[in-house]
Amino acid sequence: MPNEPVLALRGISxxxxxxxxxxxxxxxxxxxxxxxxxxxxxxxxxxxxKAIAGxxxxxxxxxxxxxxxxxxxxxxxxxxxxxxxxxxxxxLCDNIDVVGNLFLGREILRAGVLDxxxxxxxxxxxxxxxxxxxPSVRIPIASLSGGQRQTVAIARSMLGEPKLVxxxxxxxxxxxxxxxxxLDLVERLRERGLAVILISHNMADVKAVADRVxxxxxGRNNGTFDVKTTSQEEIISAITGATxxxxxxxxxxxxxxxx
Amino acid sequence: xxxxxxxxxxxxxxxxxxxxxxxxxxxxPRLLVRQEGxxxxxxxxxxxxxxxxxxxxxxxxxxxxxxxxYQVKDDAFLSPKxxxxxxxxxxxTGLISVGIVFVLLLGEIDLSVGSLSGLAASTMAxxxxxxxxxxxxxxxxxxxxxxxxxxxxxxxxxxxxxxAFVVTLAGLLAWNGLMLQVLGTTGTLDLDDDxxxxxxSSHYFSQLIAAYGAATVAVAGFFLAQFLGARRRKxxxxxxxxxxxxxxxxxxxxxxxxxxxxxxxxxxxLPLALxxxxxxxxxxxxxxxxxxxGRKVIALGGNVxxxxxxxxxxxxxxxxxxxxxxxxxxxxGIMIASRIGSASQQAGTGNLLMEAIAAAVIGGTSLFGxxxxxxxxxxxxxxxxxxxxxxxxxxxxxxxxxxxxGAVLLAAVVIDSVSRRTQRxxxxx
Numbered sequence: 292m293p294n295e296p297v298l299a300l301r302g303i304s305x306x307x308x309x310x311x312x313x314x315x316x317x318x319x320x321x322x323x324x325x326x327x328x329x330x331x332x333x334x335x336x337x338x339x340x341k342a343i344a345g346x347x348x349x350x351x352x353x354x355x356x357x358x359x360x361x362x363x364x365x366x367x368x369x370x371x372x373x374x375x376x377x378x379x380x381x382x383l384c385d386n387i388d389v390v391g392n393l394f395l396g397r398e399i400l401r402a403g404v405l406d407x408x409x410x411x412x413x414x415x416x417x418x419x420x421x422x423x424x425x426p427s428v429r430i431p432i433a434s435l436s437g438g439q440r441q442t443v444a445i446a447r448s449m450l451g452e453p454k455l456v457x458x459x460x461x462x463x464x465x466x467x468x469x470x471x472x473x474l475d476l477v478e479r480l481r482e483r484g485l486a487v488i489l490i491s492h493n494m495a496d497v498k499a500v501a502d503r504v505x506x507x508x509x510g511r512n513n514g515t516f517d518v519k520t521t522s523q524e525e526i527i528s529a530i531t532g533a534t535x536x537x538x539x540x541x542x543x544x545x546x547x548x549x550x
Numbered sequence: 551x552x553x554x555x556x557x558x559x560x561x562x563x564x565x566x567x568x569x570x571x572x573x574x575x576x577x578x579p580r581l582l583v584r585q586e587g588x589x590x591x592x593x594x595x596x597x598x599x600x601x602x603x604x605x606x607x608x609x610x611x612x613x614x615x616x617x618x619x620y621q622v623k624d625d626a627f628l629s630p631k632x633x634x635x636x637x638x639x640x641x642x643t644g645l646i647s648v649g650i651v652f653v654l655l656l657g658e659i660d661l662s663v664g665s666l667s668g669l670a671a672s673t674m675a676x677x678x679x680x681x682x683x684x685x686x687x688x689x690x691x692x693x694x695x696x697x698x699x700x701x702x703x704x705x706x707x708x709x710x711x712x713x714a715f716v717v718t719l720a721g722l723l724a725w726n727g728l729m730l731q732v733l734g735t736t737g738t739l740d741l742d743d744d745x746x747x748x749x750x751s752s753h754y755f756s757q758l759i760a761a762y763g764a765a766t767v768a769v770a771g772f773f774l775a776q777f778l779g780a781r782r783r784k785x786x787x788x789x790x791x792x793x794x795x796x797x798x799x800x801x802x803x804x805x806x807x808x809x810x811x812x813x814x815x816x817x818x819x820l821p822l823a824l825x826x827x828x829x830x831x832x833x834x835x836x837x838x839x840x841x842x843x844g845r846k847v848i849a850l851g852g853n854v855x856x857x858x859x860x861x862x863x864x865x866x867x868x869x870x871x872x873x874x875x876x877x878x879x880x881x882x883g884i885m886i887a888s889r890i891g892s893a894s895q896q897a898g899t900g901n902l903l904m905e906a907i908a909a910a911v912i913g914g915t916s917l918f919g920x921x922x923x924x925x926x927x928x929x930x931x932x933x934x935x936x937x938x939x940x941x942x943x944x945x946x947x948x949x950x951x952x953x954x955x956g957a958v959l960l961a962a963v964v965i966d967s968v969s970r971r972t973q974r975x976x977x978x979x
Binding site for chain 1: 848862921
C-alpha cells in the first residue's frame with residue numbers, strides 16, 4: 292500500500308469488570324486523513340481513545356504505529372510516538388494567559404528562567420500558521436470564548452509536533468461561528484499532513500470535514516464509510532443499529548437491481 | 551497587551567470557509583486595544599478597575615488612609631523611630647505570610663505555620679543554649695526541621711489525599727505540643743544579646759549611604775530590567791512597554807524607595823531585618839513569576855487536572871510548596887524570637903497564624919487559588935502592623951485592636967470575593 296496507516300488498531304478489546312466495553316475493534320488512520328469516530332453514548336468511543344492515548348490501555352489487541360507494533364501503556368508513551376489528544380474538557384488553566392497555557396509543562400527556558408519573549412513569539416507564530424484568531428496572546432483563557440479556547444487547546448497539542456491528533460468532541464459546546472472556526476482548523480491540520488481522529492456526535496460536522504467515518508456500536512465495529520459516497524442516513528442507521536433490517540435490505544436490493 | 555495585534559490576525563483570510571469569513575475581521579473588533587503611551591495606560595487602568603482587576607490598589611489606598619488617620623491622631627506615628635520599628639515588627643510574621651502566599655496560590659491552606667514557627671524558634675534556642683550548638687548551625691537545623699515537617703504535611707495531603715485543612719490543623723496541635731515538650735519546664739529561654747540571632751533584628755546599617763545605596767540599587771535594577779526586557783521584546787517583534795510607562799513605574803518606585811531610605815536614616819539607619827525580608831521577597835517573587843516551578847504552582851491553583859495532563863508532577867509540586875511554607879514558617883519564627891530576644895511557651899501561639907494568613911489575603915492574594923503575588927505578604931503586613939503599632943501609640947486595648955484587624959480581614963476577603971465575581975462576569979477569572 293503506498294500510503295501506509297500512521298496508526299492501525301487490530302483486534303482491540305477492553306473489559307471493565309463484567310462489562311465488555313470494546314470487542315475486537317479495528318481502525319486505521321493515514322497521514323493527511325480525517326477519520327471521524329462516531330457512535331451512540333456508551334458505544335466505546337472514549338474507551339477506544341483512552342486506549343490509543345495510553346490513559347486506559349487495551350486488554351487485548353495490537354496497536355501498530357507506522358507499521359510496527361508498539362506498546363502504549365502510559366500517556367507518555369503516546370506522546371513519545373507523536374499522538375496528541377485534545378480532551379473534551381479542554382484541560383486549560385483559566386487563570387493563565389494564552390502563551391502560558393500553550394507552553395504549560397514545556398516552558399522554554401533561557402538560563403534557567405522562563406523565556407517569555409521567545410514563548411510569546413512562538414505562540415504568535417503557531418497561532419498564525421494555524422490561522423487562529425485570538426485577540427491577544429496575553430489575556431487569560433477565562434476571557435476567551437468557547438471556540439477560541441478549543442482552538443487554543445488544539446494549537447497546544449500541535450506544539451509537540453505530533454503525527455496524529457485525536458479530538459474528543461471538539462465542537463460539542465460551541466456556537467455556529469465557533470464550530471466553523473474549529474472545523475477550519477481541523478482542515479488545516481489535514482493540509483499539514485497530519486492524521487486526525489475526530490470524535491463527534493454532529494453528523495453535519497462529520498460530513499463537513501471527515502474523509503472516512505468509523506462507526507462503533509455496542510463496543511464493536513459497525514462499518515467504515517467513505518463520507519463522499521455515503522448518505523447521512525446510512526451513517527445514522529449504522530450508529531443506531533438499524534442497518535440490518537427489512538427496510539435497509541430492501542433498499543440495498545433495489546439499489547443493486549437499479550444498477 | 552498592546553499594539554501589534556494584527557500580526558496574529560493577518561493570516562490567510564482567502565481560503566477560510568465563507569461562514570467564518572464574514573464573522574472575522576482583520577483585527578478582532580471585540581478586543582479593546584490599548585493605546586500607546588500614557589493616555590492608553592490610564593484607560594487600561596480604568597478598564598481594569600471596572601472589571602474588578604484591582605491588583606494592589608485597595609491595599610495601598612488602605613495603608614495611606616491608616617497612616618493619615620494615625621498621623622492626625624498622633625504625630626509620633628510617622629516619626630522615624632516608629633516607622634523603623636514597624637519595618638522590623640512586620641518581618642517575622644511577614645516571612646511566615648510569604649509561605650502562606652505559596653499555599654494560597656495552590657488554592658489550599660496551611661494552619662500549622664504558627665505552631666511550626668514556635669517549634670522552630672524553641673528548637674533553635676534549646677539546641678543553642680542547652681546543648682551548646684553554635685547559633686548558625688542551630689538556625690540551619692531549625693530551618694531544616696520546618697521544611698521537613700512542612701513536607702510531611704504535603705505528603706499526607708498530596709499522596710494520601712487527606713484534606714490540607716485537616717492535615718495542617720493536626721499539625722497546629724501536634725507541633726505546639728512538641729514545642730512545649732522541647733522547651734520542657736523552663737518556659738522561656740533568653741537568647742544571647744550579642745549573638746547571631748539577636749543581631750538579625752538589632753543590627754542597623756547606620757551609614758547614610760547604606761539606605762540610599764540600597765534604594766538606588768533597587769531603582770536602577772528595576773529600570774534596567776524593565777528597559778532591557780522591553781528592548782528584547784521589541785527586537786523579537788512582540789508587544790513591549792513604551793519607555794514612558796517604564797519611566798513612570800520607575801519614578802513611583804524611586805519615590806517610595808528614597809522616602810523609606812530617608813525616614814530610616816533619620817533613625818538608626820537601614821535595619822538588617824528589613825533587608826532580609828526584602829531580599830526573600832525579591833527572590834521568591836522571581837521564583838513565582840519567572841521560573842517554571844512558579845508557573846506550575848499557579849497552574850495547579852487554576853486547574854489541577856489540566857496541570858496533570860500537561861505533565862506536571864502534581865504531588866511533587868504540592869509537597870514542595872508545603873515544605874516551602876514550613877521553611878518560611880521556621881524562618882519567621884526565628885526572626886520573631888530574634889526580635890523578642892527569647893523563645894518561650896507563647897511562641898507561635900495567639901493570633902500569629904491568623905495574622906500571617908490575613909496579611910496574605912489583605913495584600914491581595916486570592917483565597918481561591920491561582921491569583922496573587924509574593925508582595926502581598928509585605929503589603930498585608932504593613933496594614934496589620936500599622937494598625938497594631940498605631941493602636942499601641944494611642945494606648946488602645948488589645949481587644950479593640952483584634953476587632954479592627956478582624957474587620958480589615960473581612961473587608962479584604964469581601965474585596966477578594968467581589969473582585970473574583972466581577973472578574974468572572976468580565977471574563978477574567
